[in-house]
Amino acid sequence: MPKLHALDRVDRKLLNLLQKDNQTPTRTLAEKVHISQPTCLRRIRELREAGVISADVALVDPFALGYGMLAFLEVSLNNQSDEHMQEFEARMGKEAEVMQCYFVSGDYDYFLVVHVIDMDAYYQFVRRVISGSGNVRHFQSRFPMKRAKFATRIAFDEKQAEVQVRVPK
Amino acid sequence: MPKLHALDRVDRKLLNLLQKDNQTPTRTLAEKVHISQPTCLRRIRELREAGVISADVALVDPFALGYGMLAFLEVSLNNQSDEHMQEFEARMGKEAEVMQCYFVSGDYDYFLVVHVIDMDAYYQFVRRVISGSGNVRHFQSRFPMKRAKFATRIAFDEKQAEVQVRVPK
DNA sequence: GCTGAAATCACACATTA
DNA sequence: TAATGTGTGATTTCAGC
Numbered sequence: 456m457p458k459l460h461a462l463d464r465v466d467r468k469l470l471n472l473l474q475k476d477n478q479t480p481t482r483t484l485a486e487k488v489h490i491s492q493p494t495c496l497r498r499i500r501e502l503r504e505a506g507v508i509s510a511d512v513a514l515v516d517p518f519a520l521g522y523g524m525l526a527f528l529e530v531s532l533n534n535q536s537d538e539h540m541q542e543f544e545a546r547m548g549k550e551a552e553v554m555q556c557y558f559v560s561g562d563y564d565y566f567l568v569v570h571v572i573d574m575d576a577y578y579q580f581v582r583r584v585i586s587g588s589g590n591v592r593h594f595q596s597r598f599p600m601k602r603a604k605f606a607t608r609i610a611f612d613e614k615q616a617e618v619q620v621r622v623p624k
Numbered sequence: 625m626p627k628l629h630a631l632d633r634v635d636r637k638l639l640n641l642l643q644k645d646n647q648t649p650t651r652t653l654a655e656k657v658h659i660s661q662p663t664c665l666r667r668i669r670e671l672r673e674a675g676v677i678s679a680d681v682a683l684v685d686p687f688a689l690g691y692g693m694l695a696f697l698e699v700s701l702n703n704q705s706d707e708h709m710q711e712f713e714a715r716m717g718k719e720a721e722v723m724q725c726y727f728v729s730g731d732y733d734y735f736l737v738v739h740v741i742d743m744d745a746y747y748q749f750v751r752r753v754i755s756g757s758g759n760v761r762h763f764q765s766r767f768p769m770k771r772a773k774f775a776t777r778i779a780f781d782e783k784q785a786e787v788q789v790r791v792p793k
Numbered sequence: 794g795c796t797g798a799a800a801t802c803a804c805a806c807a808t809t810a
Numbered sequence: 811t812a813a814t815g816t817g818t819g820a821t822t823t824c825a826g827c
Contacts, residue, residue: 470682470684473681473682474681474682474683474684475679475681476679476680476681477646477647477680477681477682478646478680480821480822480823481822481823482821482822482823490794491794491795492794492822492823493794493795493796493823493824493825494794496823496824497824500824506685506688507684507685507688507689508682508683508684509683509684509685509688510644510645510682510683511645511646511647511680511681511682511683512642512643512644512645512646512680512681512683512776512777513639513642513643513646513677513679513680514643514677514678514679514680514681514776515639515643515676515677515678515777515778516675516676516678517778519675519676519678520676520778521787522778525726527726527728527735544772544773547772547773548772548773551778551779553773553775554773554774554775555771555773555774555775556771556772556773557694557696557768557770557771557772558768558769558770558772559696559766559767559768559769560766560767560768560769561766561767565772566696566766566768570778597728597729597730597735598728598729598730599726599727599728599729599735600727600728600729601726601727602724602725602726603713603716603717603725603726603727603734604713604716604717604722604723604724604725605723605724606722606723606724607681607683607776608681608684609684609686609689609691609720609739610720618690649800649801649802650801650802650803651800651801651802659814659815660814660815660816661801661802661803661815662802662803662804662814662815662816663813663814663815665802665803666803666813666814669803
């Protein structure tokens with residue numbers, strides 16, 4: 456059952472800052488939002504505990520590391536029973552190459568974003584994971600030539616007075 | 625011109641750890657990879673400076689914040705000149721709702737991942753940004769009903785001895 | 794919101810391979 | 811000689827008031 460957590464202007468400004476850089480000392484953040492350093496720290500801790508901030512991580516650019524190739528996979532299943540869909544999702548959850556997996560409306564079932572080193576690695580992946588799955592009726596690849604935008608942050612409006620937020624779990 | 629940066633076992637283990645949590649003290653990390661604390665810190669700093677770690681951020685779950693709706697947009701442009709494509713990409717770069725934007729091969733030009741509060745907000749977005757753009761010939765929406773996987777980390781093989789890596793810029 | 798103790802970060806230098 | 815480990819001061823976190 457989702458709890459409610461109110462985000463005021465200060466919280467939203469903090470979130471905007473932390474989503475760009477979570478390594479800056481709380482003292483510096485405190486100055487930017489015009490509160491004291493301990494208050495700043497306390498608010499950030501509450502945001503983490505409430506689950507508004509789900510994780511604090513280092514981002515590694517796949518393209519900088521030889522994972523130079525990106526592929527989209529549109530997949531249709533043979534058997535769409537809840538059991539088989541859960542099985543497919545669990546499988547994708549385990550495969551490191553699968554960066555994103557969505558169950559979608561329309562003419563196919565799943566949309567995958569796959570990161571691989573090169574075309575050969577992609578071919579190996581498709582043979583092993585997709586056509587080797589046993590429950591894939593049809594699939595089609597689509598190749599992004601350029602990733603023009605990849606945002607990990609949500610822009611919070613800093614003007615609004617207060618925002619009610621549904622926090623899961 | 626891409627520089628080369630060698631990643632040994634220790635670097636890769638550090639990257640695996642930091643991609644899960646970048647708030648743990650360097651001392652703890654150092655123990656886990658069996659090096660001293662200052663060495664650990666130095667290696668992390670080098671990974672940041674080399675651009676292997678592109679950013680350190682707090683992650684906010686969109687679904688936890690009322691951005692409960694996700695949409696895919698498949699967009700075809702009228703004018704595919706370099707100038708018009710750059711203009712489109714710049715526009716998408718500025719729009720907060722657009723989380724991802726790819727230039728793709730196939731029967732349409734751009735694939736967008738859009739985060740909005742609800743269907744009405746999505747309608748407003750489409751009217752303002754897409755059909756109001758002047759250079760969109762055709763577009764189609766597709767609605768993900770479930771985000772089964774969204775990975776921000778790359779799994780590094782910790783067994784291999786050393787890996788050469790192309791670092792951009 | 795303020796102050797102080799505990800912990801962490803980050804540097805200079807010695808050491809080793 | 812280049813990279814790691816040791817010791818030490820400056821910052822930062824975080825509890826009590």
